[in-house]
Amino acid sequence: MFEAPRGTRDFPPWEMDKRRYVEDKIRNTFKIYGYREIQTPTFEHLQVFTLKSGDAIIDEIYSFKDKGGRDLALRPELTAPVIRFYVEKLQMEPKPLKLFYIGNCFRYDRPQKGRYREFTQAGCELIGVDTPEAIAELIALAYNILRNIGLKNVDLHIGDLTILSTLFKKLGISDENKKEIIPLIDKEKFDELYLFMQNIGVSKDEIEWFLDVLKMDDISKLPVSDEIEEEVERLKDVFGFLRDIYSIDCKMKLSIVRGLDYYKDIVFEIEAPILGAEKQLCGGGIYELIPLFGGREAPSAGFAIGFDRAILAAETEGYRFPISTIDYYIIPLSTSLISKSIEIAQILRNKGLLVDVDLMRRGIGKALKYAGSINAKQTILLGPDELDKNAVTIRDMVTGEQKLVLIEELKNL
Amino acid sequence: MFEAPRGTRDFPPWEMDKRRYVEDKIRNTFKIYGYREIQTPTFEHLQVFTLKSGDAIIDEIYSFKDKGGRDLALRPELTAPVIRFYVEKLQMEPKPLKLFYIGNCFRYDRPQKGRYREFTQAGCELIGVDTPEAIAELIALAYNILRNIGLKNVDLHIGDLTILSTLFKKLGISDENKKEIIPLIDKEKFDELYLFMQNIGVSKDEIEWFLDVLKMDDISKLPVSDEIEEEVERLKDVFGFLRDIYSIDCKMKLSIVRGLDYYKDIVFEIEAPILGAEKQLCGGGIYELIPLFGGREAPSAGFAIGFDRAILAAETEGYRFPISTIDYYIIPLSTSLISKSIEIAQILRNKGLLVDVDLMRRGIGKALKYAGSINAKQTILLGPDELDKNAVTIRDMVTGEQKLVLIEELKNL
Numbered sequence: 001m002f003e004a005p006r007g008t009r010d011f012p013p014w015e016m017d018k019r020r021y022v023e024d025k026i027r028n029t030f031k032i033y034g035y036r037e038i039q040t041p042t043f044e045h046l047q048v049f050t051l052k053s054g055d056a057i058i059d060e061i062y063s064f065k066d067k068g069g070r071d072l073a074l075r076p077e078l079t080a081p082v083i084r085f086y087v088e089k090l091q092m093e094p095k096p097l098k099l100f101y102i103g104n105c106f107r108y109d110r111p112q113k114g115r116y117r118e119f120t121q122a123g124c125e126l127i128g129v130d131t132p133e134a135i136a137e138l139i140a141l142a143y144n145i146l147r148n149i150g151l152k153n154v155d156l157h158i159g160d161l162t163i164l165s166t167l168f169k170k171l172g173i174s175d176e177n178k179k180e181i182i183p184l185i186d187k188e189k190f191d192e193l194y195l196f197m198q199n200i201g202v203s204k205d206e207i208e209w210f211l212d213v214l215k216m217d218d219i220s221k222l223p224v225s226d227e228i229e230e231e232v233e234r235l236k237d238v239f240g241f242l243r244d245i246y247s248i249d250c251k252m253k254l255s256i257v258r259g260l261d262y263y264k265d266i267v268f269e270i271e272a273p274i275l276g277a278e279k280q281l282c283g284g285g286i287y288e289l290i291p292l293f294g295g296r297e298a299p300s301a302g303f304a305i306g307f308d309r310a311i312l313a314a315e316t317e318g319y320r321f322p323i324s325t326i327d328y329y330i331i332p333l334s335t336s337l338i339s340k341s342i343e344i345a346q347i348l349r350n351k352g353l354l355v356d357v358d359l360m361r362r363g364i365g366k367a368l369k370y371a372g373s374i375n376a377k378q379t380i381l382l383g384p385d386e387l388d389k390n391a392v393t394i395r396d397m398v399t400g401e402q403k404l405v406l407i408e409e410l411k412n413l
Numbered sequence: 414m415f416e417a418p419r420g421t422r423d424f425p426p427w428e429m430d431k432r433r434y435v436e437d438k439i440r441n442t443f444k445i446y447g448y449r450e451i452q453t454p455t456f457e458h459l460q461v462f463t464l465k466s467g468d469a470i471i472d473e474i475y476s477f478k479d480k481g482g483r484d485l486a487l488r489p490e491l492t493a494p495v496i497r498f499y500v501e502k503l504q505m506e507p508k509p510l511k512l513f514y515i516g517n518c519f520r521y522d523r524p525q526k527g528r529y530r531e532f533t534q535a536g537c538e539l540i541g542v543d544t545p546e547a548i549a550e551l552i553a554l555a556y557n558i559l560r561n562i563g564l565k566n567v568d569l570h571i572g573d574l575t576i577l578s579t580l581f582k583k584l585g586i587s588d589e590n591k592k593e594i595i596p597l598i599d600k601e602k603f604d605e606l607y608l609f610m611q612n613i614g615v616s617k618d619e620i621e622w623f624l625d626v627l628k629m630d631d632i633s634k635l636p637v638s639d640e641i642e643e644e645v646e647r648l649k650d651v652f653g654f655l656r657d658i659y660s661i662d663c664k665m666k667l668s669i670v671r672g673l674d675y676y677k678d679i680v681f682e683i684e685a686p687i688l689g690a691e692k693q694l695c696g697g698g699i700y701e702l703i704p705l706f707g708g709r710e711a712p713s714a715g716f717a718i719g720f721d722r723a724i725l726a727a728e729t730e731g732y733r734f735p736i737s738t739i740d741y742y743i744i745p746l747s748t749s750l751i752s753k754s755i756e757i758a759q760i761l762r763n764k765g766l767l768v769d770v771d772l773m774r775r776g777i778g779k780a781l782k783y784a785g786s787i788n789a790k791q792t793i794l795l796g797p798d799e800l801d802k803n804a805v806t807i808r809d810m811v812t813g814e815q816k817l818v819l820i821e822e823l824k825n826l
Contacts, residue, residue, distance in 0.1 A: 001707040002461055002497045004454050005485060010498045013449035013512070020440075020450065027433075032762045034739055034769030034787070036426035037433065041417050041531050042455060042487075042517060043475075048415055062456075064477030067521050072418055074455075084415045085423045094786040096772055099426070104455060108480050118454050133751050134772035245755045294414040326447055338546050342658045349445045356447030359509055359547035373507040374447070 007109070007117030017324040019120075022149050022311055023102055026122045029145045030100040033137065035124050038099050040081040046071040051292060052080040052262065062106050074106035079289065079302060082125050087295035095128025095298070102307070114278050114309050123284070123304035130265070130286055130299035132234050136241035139268050142282050142303045143248050146270060149310055150319035154281065156248065158238065158268045159256030161285075162231045163222075167254075170225070171202055171210060185214065186257045217251040235266060262287045268303070272313035281310050327353040328394075329376035331367040333383035341382050344392065347410050372397060420522070420530030430737040432533075435562050435724055436515055439535045442558045443513040446550065448537050451512045453494040459484040464705060465493040465675065475519050487519035492702065492715060495538050500708035508541025508711070515720070527691050527722050536697070536717035543678070543699055543712035545650035552651070552681050553659040555695050555716045559683060562723055563732035567694065569661060571651065571681045572669030574698075575644045576635075580667075583638070584615055584623060598627065599670045630664040644678070651679060675700045681716070685726035694723050740766040741807075742789035744780040746796035754795050757805065760823050785810060 004010050011019060027037065046063050062074040075081055078101050090097060102122045109115055122145070126138055139158065146154050164185075168178055177200050184193040190211055197207045216222060219239055224232050235252075242248045258267050267285030275281075284303020291297050315321075328348055332341040341357050348355045356374065358367045364381070371379045381393040386404070395402045405413075417423050424432060440450065459476050476486040488494055491514050503510060515535045522528055535558070539551055552571065559567050577598075581591055590613050597606040603624055610620045629635060632652055637645050648665075655661045671680050680698030688694075697716020704710050728734075741761055745754040754770050761768045769787065771780045777794070784792045794806040799817070808815045818826075 001500060002458055002464075003501055004498070005456060005458060005479075005483065006481070008454035008456070010454070010502060011452040012503065013451060016450040016452055019452075028765075031737075031767050032765065034742075034767065036737065036787075037429040038426055039424040039429055039432075041421035041423070042519070043418060043421070043531075045415055045418060051415075059480075062477070062479060064475070066418075066475060067472075068419070070418065085417070087414060088416055089423060090425065094783050098769070106455070118456075129772045131772055131774060133755065133770070137755070137770070137772065241752070241755065245752050246759065324444075324449065329447075339654070339658050342546065342550070342654060346659065352441075352445065354444050354447065356511070357546070357550070359542045359544055359550065361544060370507050374449075 005117070007111035009116060009118070013324065018311065018321040019307075021321055022307065023122075025148045025150075026102060026145050026305070026307075027100075029141065029148050030124060033098070033141045033144075035098040035100040035141070038082065038085065038101055039103065040075070040078070040085050040101070042104070043072045043074050044081050044084065046073045048080050048084050049073055049076060052083075052289060060107055060109065062108055075103075076105055076107050077304065078103055078105065078121055078123055079125065079287075079304070080293075082302075083289045083293050083295070083300070086125070086127060087290060087293040091295055096134065097127040098124065099127070100124035114275070114312050116308065120307035121304045122307050123302060125300060125302035127290070127300045128298050130301060132237035133241055135266055135286065135301060136238045136246065138284070138301055138303065139238070139242060139250070140246040140248055142268070142270060142284060142305065143246075143250075145305060146272075146281060146310060150314040150317075150321070151272060151281075151310065152317055152319075153273060155271045155273060156242075156250040156268065157253035157256060157271070158235070158242075158250055158266065159252070159254050159285075160231060160235050160266050161257070161263055162265045163228050163235070164254055164257070166225070166228045166231075167210060167213060169227075171197075171206055173197075173200070173202070182257050185255045188255060190214070214255045217253060219252045222252070231265070238266060258283055258285060262289050262292070264288055266301075272310075272317075274316050275309065275313050278309065279313075281306055281313060323375060325354070325375040325377050326356050326371075327376075328355045328378050328380050329367075329371035329374070330355065330357045330380040330382065331364060331371070332358065333364060333381060335361055337382050337384070337387065340387065341380075344380065344382065344407060344410060347407075348413065351411070351413070353413075368395075418530070420524035422529060422531070426737070431724065431734040432720075434734055435720065436535075438561045438563075439515060439558055439718070439720075440513075442554065442561050443537060446511070446554045446557075448511040448513040448554070451495065451498065451514055452516065453488070453491065453498050453514070455517070456485045456487050457494050457497065459486045461493050461497050462486055462489060465496075465702060473520055473522065475521055488516075489518055489520050490717065491516055491518065491534055491536055492538065492700075492717070493706075495715075496702045496706050496708070496713070499538070499540060500703060500706040504708055509547065510540040511537065512540070513537035527688070527725055529721065533720035534717050535720050536715060538713060538715035540703070540713045541711050543714060545647050546654055548679050548699065548714060549651045549654035549659065551697070551714055551716065552663075553655060553661055555681070555683060555697060555718065556659075556661050556663075558718060559685075559694060559723060563727040563730075563734070564685060564694075564723065565730055565732075566686060568684045568686060569655075569663040569681065570666035570669060570684075571648070571655075571663055571679065572665070572667050572698075573644060573648050573679050574670070574676055575678045576641050576648070577667055577670070579638070579641045579644075580623060580626060582640075584610075584619055586610075586613070586615070595670050598668045601668060603627070627668045630666060632665045635665070648679060671696055671698060675702050675705070677701055679714075685723075685730075687729050688722065688726050691722065692726075694719055694726060736788060738767070738788040738790050739769050739784075740789075741768045741791050741793050742780075742784035742787070743768065743770045743793040743795065744777060744784070745771065746777060746794060748774055750795050750797070750800065753800065754793075757793065757795065757820060757823060760820075761826065764824070764826070766826075781808075 265286040270282040271279040678699040683695040684692040
């Protein structure tokens with residue numbers, strides 16, 4: 001017997017119903033905000049990913065040679081492919097370009113709860129604009145997608161890498177030391193950070209001031225020096241739009257570093273606290289990748305949502321996704337009535353109703369049991385008595401109520 | 414600059430709109446017939462495919478080793494993965510199981526018109542039943558999916574491998590010779606077939622009789638011997654349901670062999686004559702794979718539709734797929750009106766309308782040009798004069814007509 005490869009999943013109908021429902025919600029929300037869908041291949045030239053993330057990523061992805069000797073890789077994420085697509089084919093399109101995607105990605109990761117080797121990401125890229133209203137709209141979109149999926153409690157935090165860099169500069173921290181410091185900030189290991197900064201000769205007062213700023217969640221309290229005045233004003237505008245116009249609760253968090261070096265300026269994260277350690281659902285911000293891929297410089301920002309984790313969070317909160325049903329299950333009570341049953345099925349199907357017919361020539365008991373198992377809302381029984389009256393018996397599967405309905409009248413159901 | 418890998422495609426928004434439209438039509442038609450969607454991983458253990466199709470398939474697929482040394486392959490088709498899934502996890506589900514899928518597949522093929530290395534297949538498997546009404550419904554479903562996509566002219570042909578085998582037996586053709594003959598029948602090379610059969614000692618009369626039967630398109634004229642009487646009756650029932658109940662025009666074609674050795678009994682193909690040599694859109698039939706994958710024997714049948722080719726056929730026939738539009742594009746006429754514009758956007762978005770706001774602080778001329786480029790149906794202009802009246806100007810992008818509408822009234826648009 002064969003099994004699905006380790007870390008991958010098979011989705012039975014009751015899982016797919018949920019996934020398609022969530023996918024539709026996400027797609028619809030993107031469209032409501034004027035985003036348009038694109039799609040890229042499942043694999044890319046390996047360099048597309050090493051260029052963006054460095055050679056270290058090779059250890060974490062599925063890479064292989066095709067029969068022509070090309071180095072290819074199953075995509076581990078979608079920003080690099082989208083930027084590759086943009087530079088190759090979409091640079092001449094009117095700006096801004098608001099592009100979204102929903103696609104599967106692959107990582108050769110240790111499988112664990114909520115982490116799979118094949119998983120789905122939904123995200124977008126906004127190319128050609130980085131005004132505060134554009135970034136606020138982007139963040140509001142990410143937030144509203146998660147709310148529209150059914151999530152109740154999500155925390156939105158916004159940081160700014162330009163401000164963070166200025167703080168580093170102010171404290172005289174070298175690029176080399178930054179490499180040590182950033183992961184500590186990212187993981188909020190503030191005690192370790194304290195010790196490290198002490199070791200590299202930052203004064204106690206300065207360290208405490210730095211940690212205070214990192215932990216500050218209200219932008220209005222941020223100490224503003226000349227170098228960052230403009231950036232702080234921009235960030236304040238983004239907060240203003242989000243809080244006052246979009247009515248979204250959000251907090252500043254300068255310790256967001258996104259662990260990736262192509263982000264710059266404003267970055268953000270959305271978390272579902274109910275998921276504990278695996279709570280991050282969405283990350284994004286302003287980034288610079290287009291010139292790296294050979295394109296003409298243009299502002300760009302985007303985000304990605306972990307599709308599987310977002311579903312998990314909504315379910316953990318108790319959200320119940322709608323279950324697929326079938327409108328009618330038709331049971332012919334003898335083989336001579338099969339043709340008539342199919343005829344009736346076609347009348348109802350032509351109206352767009354979801355209809356199944358018993359195909360196994362089985363008794364009414366078994367057929368009704370099967371109808372229950374596929375969540376049929378109603379069954380239609382067709383026997384010789386019914387046919388004599390040019391009618392069928394319709395049975396409500398919840399109440400058990402039965403009524404005789406003329407076949408002529410089925411068109412008006 | 415990087416390019417998408419050879420034989421793969423990037424889909425810009427105007428292509429994705431079409432693809433999602435077709436996908437929805439297909440999904441909806443499957444559901445109307447009581448089928449339920451499933452999904453399997455993008456890659457499988459290599460043996461899943463070699464078991465079904467033999468080792469020769471390795472030359473045509475993307476296979477690779479993962480970092481754990483497992484032999485994996487990107488799926489070249491979806492029947493084998495679905496049967497693997499069924500045997501592994503769904504054998505205990507109530508029968509019949511009506512499962513459908515829409516997914517991408519991969520073949521290391523020479524790229525050519527309508528043939529890609531990554532392509533989409535839509536298909537289904539019906540497990541647990543093979544009554545004539547079940548097979549007729551399956552075939553009607555395939556036909557109606559293609560019609561619902563927008564295709565006008567499709568030819569449906571139905572063959573029967575049990576009948577074909579009986580003909581071979583009647584003519585005393587050895588298994589070895591069958592291997593030579595089947596590809597000739599498949600490609601309808603009847604002249605070569607004639608010569609080959611002559612060479613292996615079949616009499617002229619018998620060859621002519623055999624070719625006549627192969628070319629026969631009306632089942633009522635089929636010469637019926639005792640051995641095939643039952644199978645012919647079954648096939649006649651299928652034709653009867655399709656023609657009389659489903660009103661589908663279909664022809665018998667015993668030369669359909671599907672080139673694959675796991676098919677048996679009834680097989681069918683649907684073609685779009687407008688596509689010439691690449692006309693086949695759909696193939697399917699009754700097959701036996703479950704025991705091969707270690708499952709308990711159960712009747713099974715299914716079909717697969719070439720998604721890309723079906724779209725190509727509809728477009729070649731002149732079908733115009735709907736184009737995505739945006740309901741409103743909002744243009745603030747000064748930066749001080751940006752907040753108010755977003756407020757208006759949110760009123761309309763909350764009604765489910767597709768709304769975009771100018772995010773680039775540009776002049777009205779450029780903004781209107783952009784609105785045209787993204788197919789906005791209407792633009793909303795917000796200037797100081799409008800705001801004084803608590804109103805906006807709505808401009809119809811087709812007629813150019815403008816009207817003043819109170820912001821209060823936008824909720825009722």
